[in-house]
Amino acid sequence: MTASLLLGRATAMGVSSFASVLILVLLTALCSSCGAGGCPGDFDGELLVSDWSGDPPKSALLEQYRAKSNFEKPENTFSEGFFGSIDVNESGRRYLRVRFVGHERFPVDRDYRLVLDRKIEFRITDIVPTNKRAWGCPLETAKVNGREVMIGHAVSFSREYGVPVQP
Known part of the structure; x- marks a missing residue:
């Protein structure tokens, strides 16, 4: 649409009505860009481990597997750019925030x-x-070591769900 045509419509409709329609069109366009079904197929790569005590870990390894593969052969491995920090939520509960720089999103x-x-x-x-x-x-849902966990934009789970690494 040309600027003169838009200006002509704005004058005919009244400026406030035209602005309302324009805002509605822009919001609709923004929401429709969120992807098919509203989910782009990946989630925030941040992992939150609640009830963490002590310092953040010095190392972390994240292995990515084909779903339902019984963790037999990783497709990708991430350890470079590991960043761990301790935070406290509103209720005073400590948690570890785990991120891998350069890998902010992971496939669901x-x-x-x-x-x-x-x-x-x-x-x-x-x-x-x-x-x-x-x-x-x-x-909506996820499991950690077979237990349902808190979800949202990140996967969040309790430290007690962890198991010792087998040699």
């Missing part, structure tokens, strides 16, 4: 194995997105 149709300090592991499976239109991909 994969399984993951997170190993911290080569001592404790968390197997993340059954990741199901909500498919609601939103920024990122809010998750």
